[in-house]
Amino acid sequence: MTRRIVKPQPNEDGISFMKNPPLDWEQINKQEWKPWKLETEEGESISLKCPYGQPGHILWVRETFYAYGSWAIDKFGAKFSDKTLSFGDYKYADNPPVKVELKRGSLLGWYKRPSLFMPKAACRTWLEITNIKVERLQDISEDDAIAEGVIEYQDGTFKNYFKKKGLREQDGVECLLAKGSFQSLWHSINGQENWDKNPWVWVISFKEVTNSF
Structure with missing residues (x-):
């Protein structure tokens, strides 16, 4: 599973007519490309297609x-x-x-x-997209945070990816929840400010498949 920021966001150029906070994203087509529609309290809406593919598409990992x-x-x-x-x-x-x-x-x-x-001839990891949805970044669940690949230790805690280099592992340093671990990972890559903005993200699920293409 992976998350990618929706571009543009509802408050960015091109869809600035969205004056009210959006209510939710709605899937409006279950066939090609799975476009999604964003609606506001005033009934305004836009449709977006996921740029990363659709269920059934095969990805190869470099x-x-x-x-x-x-x-x-x-x-x-x-x-x-x-x-x-x-x-x-x-x-x-x-x-x-x-x-x-x-x-x-x-x-x-x-x-x-x-x-x-x-x-492509050197690729050994092939993934099939199984589902695509849209949600706020901070709405990630514990199960999804684990599916994102955060590391869980034997004592049940999760890795803190934002620890300063050289800091020794000690009690209380790691994250108690997978969601907290994912937040630290996002923070280390995109910055705390990006997490605080709580952007809309594409949530892409996939499974590993054999290369028979």
């Missing part, structure tokens, strides 16, 4: 990986020539190659590659 090949370097820059599939299979952080070339060059070898450059 991650840092290792590819076998070489670099061609000229005055215009460097370009990687990927020969992995001719040699074997891609490798990843949990099964890295024995030897990794640290400098770009014409030498054939294994090179660490950022997730941004992962080809």
